Amino acid sequence: MPGTADQTASHDPDRELLDTLVQTTFVVMGILNRLSARHDLSLTQLRMLGILRDREPKMAELADHLGLERSTVTGLVDRAAQRGLLQRQPSPDDLRAAHVTLTEQGRTLAARGANEMADDAGFLIDALTTSQRTQLLQLLRRVCAAAPPG
Amino acid sequence: MPGTADQTASHDPDRELLDTLVQTTFVVMGILNRLSARHDLSLTQLRMLGILRDREPKMAELADHLGLERSTVTGLVDRAAQRGLLQRQPSPDDLRAAHVTLTEQGRTLAARGANEMADDAGFLIDALTTSQRTQLLQLLRRVCAAAPPG
DNA sequence: TATTGTTATACTCTATAACTATA
DNA sequence: TATAGTTATAGAGTATAACAATA
Numbered sequence: 001m002p003g004t005a006d007q008t009a010s011h012d013p014d015r016e017l018l019d020t021l022v023q024t025t026f027v028v029m030g031i032l033n034r035l036s037a038r039h040d041l042s043l044t045q046l047r048m049l050g051i052l053r054d055r056e057p058k059m060a061e062l063a064d065h066l067g068l069e070r071s072t073v074t075g076l077v078d079r080a081a082q083r084g085l086l087q088r089q090p091s092p093d094d095l096r097a098a099h100v101t102l103t104e105q106g107r108t109l110a111a112r113g114a115n116e117m118a119d120d121a122g123f124l125i126d127a128l129t130t131s132q133r134t135q136l137l138q139l140l141r142r143v144c145a146a147a148p149p150g
Numbered sequence: 151m152p153g154t155a156d157q158t159a160s161h162d163p164d165r166e167l168l169d170t171l172v173q174t175t176f177v178v179m180g181i182l183n184r185l186s187a188r189h190d191l192s193l194t195q196l197r198m199l200g201i202l203r204d205r206e207p208k209m210a211e212l213a214d215h216l217g218l219e220r221s222t223v224t225g226l227v228d229r230a231a232q233r234g235l236l237q238r239q240p241s242p243d244d245l246r247a248a249h250v251t252l253t254e255q256g257r258t259l260a261a262r263g264a265n266e267m268a269d270d271a272g273f274l275i276d277a278l279t280t281s282q283r284t285q286l287l288q289l290l291r292r293v294c295a296a297a298p299p300g
Numbered sequence: 301t302a303t304t305g306t307t308a309t310a311c312t313c314t315a316t317a318a319c320t321a322t323a
Numbered sequence: 324t325a326t327a328g329t330t331a332t333a334g335a336g337t338a339t340a341a342c343a344a345t346a
Contacts, residue, residue, distance in 0.1 A: 013284070014268070014272065014275065016287060017275060017287045018275070021271070021274070021290060022182070028172060029179065030217050032172070032175070033217070042313070042337095044312090044314095047176065058328095059327070070329085072315070075314085076312090076313080078329095079312075091327095094326095096320095096321065096322045097326095097327055097328080098328075117168060121168050122164065122168070124171070124293050124297065125164065125168070125293065126296060128289065133164065133167050134163070136293075137163070137170055139278065139285065140170045140171060140174050141170055142278060142282075143174055143274050143278075146275075146276060147274065187315095192336070194336070209304070210303090218337075218338090219337070219338055220304080221305085221306070221308095221339080222337050222338070224307085225336075226336080241304095244304075245344080245345055245346085246304040246345045246346070247303095248305075
């Protein structure tokens with residue numbers, strides 16, 4: 001922070017909190033990236049599997065969840081389907097639409113990812129006491145609640 | 151009896167905390183992605199500018215900070231240099247090595263990114279009281295402290 | 301010999317624009 | 324006409340392997 005006309009974290013406590021939140025984001029992203037790579041997945045693919053664990057959205061809905069363009073999702077789904085992780089199911093009420101659903105293999109991999117995340121990221125909260133973990137959970141829930149529905 | 155391949159967060163509080171941490175990560179990543187895109191930057195490029203605000207690392211060091219391969223960073227630096235955001239400076243002690251340094255333009259953009267982050271992500275902590283913000287900062291610092299040096 | 305960085309190559313990710321089939 | 328999804332295209336991000344120059 002020294003050296004520059006720093007608008008950085010300096011003395012604004014909110015700024016400092018947001019900086020730390022961003023730093024935390026990169027830490028978790030790194031862990032998720034390595035975890036994904038271990039299974040020959042991108043972070044986006046892993047995230048997609050996570051989303052599909054409790055949803056069977058149409059392509060456009062999936063694109064919304066991911067915050068990506070429909071054409072991008074076409075490719076993501078193509079590659080995942082080619083690996084046998086998911087399928088396109090025709091929609092009963094709309095001949096144009098397709099629902100994306102996990103295969104057994106996809107469901108297994110998604111569950112495995114969740115388990116490995118617990119293993120790989122567990123050390124992050126090792127230094128926290130039980131009550132600190134509870135506190136952090138409450139606070140992060142409030143933060144997520146502020147975000148637009150994903 | 152979790153015979154029901156119990157999906158999501160179930161009842162393990164640590165699992166639930168990590169899930170929420172991941173969810174928070176995707177929320178912040180989305181904000182950072184949109185912020186970057188607004189300036190025709192990728193998230194990685196924005197992050198690189200952030201790193202270079204208080205460092206002038208060699209290529210290999212920058213690669214370590216980013217958690218990417220040296221060859222990948224060659225391309226990232228090439229494109230950023232072409233836009234006038236940074237430069238390669240020859241190292242005084244090693245003819246092979248090059249230090250990466252921000253240009254004035256790069257420094258300005260990095261500062262602007264930090265400011266806009268405060269604007270764009272501020273709403274995430276709007277619902278928190280002052281003491282909750284302090285609490286969250288302390289907790290996240292502890293989480294980041296557990297991570298390997300970046 | 302080992303290290304620093306680049307090049308060559310091959311993917312995946314991503315967006316925009318144009319297209320098709322259905323609504 | 325409008326919507327769901329794909330295709331075509333182009334560029335960025337990423338890794339692996341091979342290479343040049345320096346240490």
